[in-house]
Amino acid sequence: MAIKGVFPAALDDPYANEATQPFWDAALRGVLTVSRCRTCGNCLLPPAPVCFQCQGEAFEWVELPGTGTIYSFTVVRHPLRPDLADVVPYVSGVIELDGTQGAGCRMIANIIECDPDSVRIGDKVRVVFDRVSDTYAVPRFTPL
Amino acid sequence: MSIKDRTAIVGVGATPYYNRGQSLPQTPLQMACTAIRAALDDAGLSVKDLDGFAIFASACDPAQVAATLGVPEVRFAASLTSGGGGSAGSIGLASAAIVAGMAEVVVTLMTLQQATRRLGGSAVGGQSLYGVGGRAGPYGAGGVAPEAAFSASSGLISPGHSFSQLASRHMHLYGTKREHFAHIAITQRNNAMRRPSALKRSPLTMEDYFNARMISDPLCLFDYTLESDGAVAAVVTSAERARDLRQPPVYVMASAHGGLGRWGPAIFSYFQQPDDYFASSGHRPVAKRLYEMAGVGPADVDVALLYDHFSPMVLMQLEDYGFCPIGEGGPFVAEGNIAWPDGKIPVNTHGGHLSEAYIIGMTHVREAVEQLRGVAVNQVAGAEIALVTGGPASLPVSGTLLRR
Ligand SMILES: [Zn+2]
Numbered sequence: 001m002a003i004k005g006v007f008p009a010a011l012d013d014p015y016a017n018e019a020t021q022p023f024w025d026a027a028l029r030g031v032l033t034v035s036r037c038r039t040c041g042n043c044l045l046p047p048a049p050v051c052f053q054c055q056g057e058a059f060e061w062v063e064l065p066g067t068g069t070i071y072s073f074t075v076v077r078h079p080l081r082p083d084l085a086d087v088v089p090y091v092s093g094v095i096e097l098d099g100t101q102g103a104g105c106r107m108i109a110n111i112i113e114c115d116p117d118s119v120r121i122g123d124k125v126r127v128v129f130d131r132v133s134d135t136y137a138v139p140r141f142t143p144l
Numbered sequence: 145m146s147i148k149d150r151t152a153i154v155g156v157g158a159t160p161y162y163n164r165g166q167s168l169p170q171t172p173l174q175m176a177c178t179a180i181r182a183a184l185d186d187a188g189l190s191v192k193d194l195d196g197f198a199i200f201a202s203a204c205d206p207a208q209v210a211a212t213l214g215v216p217e218v219r220f221a222a223s224l225t226s227g228g229g230g231s232a233g234s235i236g237l238a239s240a241a242i243v244a245g246m247a248e249v250v251v252t253l254m255t256l257q258q259a260t261r262r263l264g265g266s267a268v269g270g271q272s273l274y275g276v277g278g279r280a281g282p283y284g285a286g287g288v289a290p291e292a293a294f295s296a297s298s299g300l301i302s303p304g305h306s307f308s309q310l311a312s313r314h315m316h317l318y319g320t321k322r323e324h325f326a327h328i329a330i331t332q333r334n335n336a337m338r339r340p341s342a343l344k345r346s347p348l349t350m351e352d353y354f355n356a357r358m359i360s361d362p363l364c365l366f367d368y369t370l371e372s373d374g375a376v377a378a379v380v381t382s383a384e385r386a387r388d389l390r391q392p393p394v395y396v397m398a399s400a401h402g403g404l405g406r407w408g409p410a411i412f413s414y415f416q417q418p419d420d421y422f423a424s425s426g427h428r429p430v431a432k433r434l435y436e437m438a439g440v441g442p443a444d445v446d447v448a449l450l451y452d453h454f455s456p457m458v459l460m461q462l463e464d465y466g467f468c469p470i471g472e473g474g475p476f477v478a479e480g481n482i483a484w485p486d487g488k489i490p491v492n493t494h495g496g497h498l499s500e501a502y503i504i505g506m507t508h509v510r511e512a513v514e515q516l517r518g519v520a521v522n523q524v525a526g527a528e529i530a531l532v533t534g535g536p537a538s539l540p541v542s543g544t545l546l547r548r
């Protein structure tokens with residue numbers, strides 16, 4: 001069922017491994033988490049085996065407030081696939097997450113429940129999780 | 145030891161350019177062979193002289209091409225990693241092989257046929273995999289990697305959607321406007337209109353631009369590359385050998401590829417590049433090394449063939465290669481500085497990917513050679529030094545400086 005502005009989930013499972021599973025477990029509880037370097041505090045999304053800032057290899061998952069700022073975005077108006085004809089226009093962008101350092105921990109996501117013609121860089125948003133299966137909840141963002 | 149001035153492009157060859165899918169019933173292998181033979185012939189060489197392949201973006205399998213053509217012995221077969229960012233840099237790869245004595249006559253090429261698969265992520269009879277593969281990219285990838293779920297459902301499902309992020313951010317930071325992107329598209333169309341090989345030869349006005357359908361804001365139809373088929377090859381050999389061949393040598397002054405580590409695969413996955421070069425082409429470190437190796441600066445460049453899959457990326461390369469200050473690309477193009485023949489630095493005199501054809505950067509190499517031989521359709525008078533670039537894309541992006 002197509003909903004205007006809501007890009008349909010491309011997967012029905014996060015295909016997680018040990019490193020990414022905690023993010024998706026938290027997502028199912030409606031909580032946004034990131035992998036944080038225990039040595040220097042650098043936050044990483046997606047999680048990585050090495051901290052690019054200090055070369056540390058020890059990480060912990062920390063909860064974030066789930067709010068953030070639109071760093072950049074596009075309004076997709078041309079449907080690349082037939083099933084997107086009823087979805088466009090939709091907004092997708094790069095989000096900087098509150099409680100992180102920014103670069104290295106940005107998310108790219110569909111921004112929903114917004115007016116595509118008035119979205120601006122710098123707008124505040126908060127995460128919403130769309131549960132599409134028993135294992136996968138898609139993070140999207142909506143204006144605060 | 146540097147490659148500076150020690151090699152030359154001695155031959156270029158190409159098939160005709162076709163709209164997407166129209167090169168059938170030829171095969172990509174057939175087109176590769178056609179372009180390579182034409183390039184060798186242009187140089188006054190033959191298949192018997194060819195002994196190396198320096199490619200990028202998985203252009204072809206040298207094993208298959210060498211066997212098909214009957215190359216006597218292959219002594220070098222290597223590729224730059226990643227995609228279109230390597231087009232200009234593959235000339236440097238060929239030069240490195242020659243200067244190192246590993247091979248003597250090295251070909252660089254692209255052969256492209258988009259009949260069953262479109263690079264832009266649009267599905268042809270099936271679901272596009274863009275953004276789903278762990279190493280998401282315009283050339284696709286297999287399987288679902290654990291990292292894929294962090295991008296797959298974002299709605300960014302084609303390169304255009306990704307490059308729109310850089311364009312939007314540039315507009316936000318510097319006040320760049322759609323009119324500026326229009327100037328690039330129109331300038332290049334004006335060049336293509338005079339060029340028989342170009343796929344788009346009808347006039348393009350500012351009004352046409354603003355009436356075109358938006359694809360992914362801020363990009364409209366005319367900000368996007370064409371989708372084309374065809375093959376282009378360039379043959380590189382040592383400067384000494386080049387002097388005895390059929391065409392005037394086009395010397396490789398310098399070539400560089402790479403990028404800052406944290407640029408990484410930025411554009412095609414998670415956009416984690418640092419603030420100070422997010423709204424850039426990723427070319428700044430490559431430009432610096434390129435100019436240092438060549439011993440010249442942007443003011444010495446007579447014509448610039450800048451990889452133009454999306455018009456804003458031309459603008460950002462003008463900044464990153466020092467033709468104008470960072471953030472001033474918009475006004476720079478609006479003032480006519482990139483127009484042929486009178487602009488300060490004529491850009492994409494062949495029409496580029498936007499209006500001539502998209503053969504993943506190799507048409508730019510061909511045009512640079514024609515300019516420096518003095519036989520280009522839109523000849524820059526007295527052109528002595530040409531800049532050719534590959535990418536913006538995932539690392540490596542690349543640049544090559546050529547001289548006559
Ligand atoms: Zn660290």
